[in-house]
Amino acid sequence: MGDRIPVTVLSGNLGAGKTTLVNHLLERSGDRELAVLVNDMGDVNVDADLVAAGSDLDVDDGVAELSNGCICCELQDDLESAVTRLARERDFDHLVVESSGISEPAPVARLFTTESRAAARYRVNGLVTVVDARLFVDAFGGDEVPERRAAGEDERPLSDLLVEQVEVSNVVLLNKADLCTEAELETAEGLVAALQPDAETARTEFSAVDPAWLLDVERFDPDAVSDLPGWKRALDDDGHGGDGDHRHPDEVYGVSSFTYRRRRPFHPERVADLLRSLPESVVRSKGTLWVADNDQRQTLGQAGSSVRVTAEGPWVASLPAVEQDLYRSNRPDLDWDDEHGDRRTELVVIGVDMDEANVRDRLDDALVTDAEWSESASLPAGPFPGSTGEDAVLREP
Structure with a gap:
């Protein structure tokens, strides 16, 4: 042995x-x-x-x-x-x-x-x-x-x-x-x-x-x-x-999960309100959030009644063109969209006896509308951190 x-x-x-x-x-x-x-x-x-x-x-x-x-x-x-x-x-x-x-x-x-x-x-x-x-x-x-x-x-x-x-x-x-x-x-x-x-x-x-x-x-x-x-x-x-x-x-055990992906940002205040009021059936959600008018890639960590977001670093698409090219050359597998670059929301939601359709609808309702997107610079910042390494607690037990 x-x-x-x-x-x-x-x-x-x-x-x-x-x-x-x-x-x-x-x-x-x-x-x-x-x-x-x-x-x-x-x-x-x-x-x-x-x-x-x-x-x-x-x-x-x-x-x-x-x-x-x-x-x-x-x-x-x-x-x-x-x-x-x-x-x-x-x-x-x-x-x-x-x-x-x-x-x-x-x-x-x-x-x-x-x-x-x-x-x-x-x-x-x-x-x-x-x-x-x-x-x-x-x-x-x-x-x-x-x-x-x-x-x-x-x-x-x-x-x-x-x-x-x-x-x-x-x-x-x-x-x-x-x-x-x-x-x-x-x-x-x-x-x-x-x-x-x-x-x-x-x-x-x-x-x-x-x-x-x-x-x-x-x-x-x-x-x-x-x-x-x-x-x-x-x-x-x-x-x-x-x-x-x-x-x-x-x-x-009645556990189910789904992955939520969107190439449209969240409205800062609406998604914060949603995360603070997730149904009890959502046991765990985690992943990346794209929040409008925020250059930081936000990582969500939710377990039960605890909800925290952390700024993990800038979106590559928000960097100067020279830095973007260098980063992309070192990461050929980077998921890149011609219009939005690497900006995206990608969440895994895990629940017990969860109404997936309802949770998806609530997430969709928190996305910016076309009108809001065109004026995203005027949206409120919400509680999301703007510097790498900073975090914010949206809800505590």
Whole structure:
């Protein structure tokens, strides 16, 4: 086993802080050479771009991405191919697999524990789940252990997936601990202990942990048996009830997603009002916003009632022509429109029992009209930052 590459499988609920953790590990990797595979719902892998932006690696050079699916089921072949290719083409010390917020970790781990091309090159080092501590307590906080429905039942709540993720974990990070009281954190720790007694628990803020503690300690034991119920039952019965009747989490947990793309800017005030009043069914939205009369590419990060936008840098189309040409020559794959350049809105919206048509209509209503577009310089600036690196909080829990 010593010559095989250790792999850490990272899971957690939507918006809990998985990508923040990956960037934290990359920035503080020390002498370690880390490779990262990012899986996201939707056909735009926003997390892969954010991970690459937070490191010295390019998406094609150490940060691999799998989009528009879930690696616990229909992307299994892609996952195996991606990690095998990484091992063949790059020298690195440790692989981190960041699964999407609706992926079940057991099938992902099983790829590395059964006979496969991936298992021949890798060994599982640990299964790590990141949870939003406050949401975890709100979902499950009570005197009883969270009750789970049978795997074959329809319409299991999304909270069941969080239970699945915690049950098979070796490490649970109770993230956003600064937003919880001591009593709430103790409740969260008790819930984790009830669901998975063998898991180590750590309280974190902004997913900050010691990389050595998380990556250098081998916690996954394929011969271990835990009482309630640990990884073994999940892996042995395929993590889906043992009858092979696995349905994608989209169907089981009521999760759906869509990608919203437009080559027309948003009205600054209307889109701000929309983002502040998203329906509760929208669990997560993230991506790039084009806001009228703002040269900055705005990155949206929304998780539940928290909405934040960050100015990630100027649109290439807003730069002087010489700089545009230089940038485009170095990025031949840049999505470029003859009229608008790289300016565009590209969002992934994830929800539970979400009315997609209604959300799309509301987004469309927030776009500038033809008359407003022709007079965009006179529009109000709205709350969106105008300098690279600045951010704005549009809504807080």
